[in-house]
Amino acid sequence: MRELQEFTKKYQKELNYHIKEDSYERSKESILMNHMLLSTEVAEIAELLRELFTITNEKKIKGFDEVEAFRYAKREISDDLGKEISDCIAYLCKLANFFERDIEKDFYDKMEEVKQRVKK
Numbered sequence: 001m002r003e004l005q006e007f008t009k010k011y012q013k014e015l016n017y018h019i020k021e022d023s024y025e026r027s028k029e030s031i032l033m034n035h036m037l038l039s040t041e042v043a044e045i046a047e048l049l050r051e052l053f054t055i056t057n058e059k060k061i062k063g064f065d066e067v068e069a070f071r072y073a074k075r076e077i078s079d080d081l082g083k084e085i086s087d088c089i090a091y092l093c094k095l096a097n098f099f100e101r102d103i104e105k106d107f108y109d110k111m112e113e114v115k116q117r118v119k120k
């Protein structure tokens with residue numbers, strides 16, 4: 001994850017996609033734009049999941065066994081799902097980089113917090 005964060009930091013600077021820091025207004029605009037883009041990417045994942053179930057149903061109607069139909073649909077959307085997850089990661093890395101967060105550390109800390117909460 002640290003490599004991904006480092007990569008996105010350079011990549012986004014190179015393409016001028018990074019969150020701007022030259023003024024409060026520019027930062028505010030960049031942060032809000034990043035959030036809207038991230039939300040769009042999350043919605044694109046939802047769209048693919050809808051497609052997953054649509055394809056499954058269409059295959060079932062054509063006489064495919066449910067498990068087989070679902071397996072087929074999973075394969076059909078898999079590449080695109082990977083792309084949308086990548087888009088989400090890029091926008092999350094951009095946000096984390098702006099706040100100088102170490103996502104890997106934050107992630108493991110948060111998972112431990114959840115585990116402790118669940119075990120109570």
Ligand SMILES: [Mg+2]
Nearest residue numbers: 041044084087
């Ligand atoms: Mg996308």
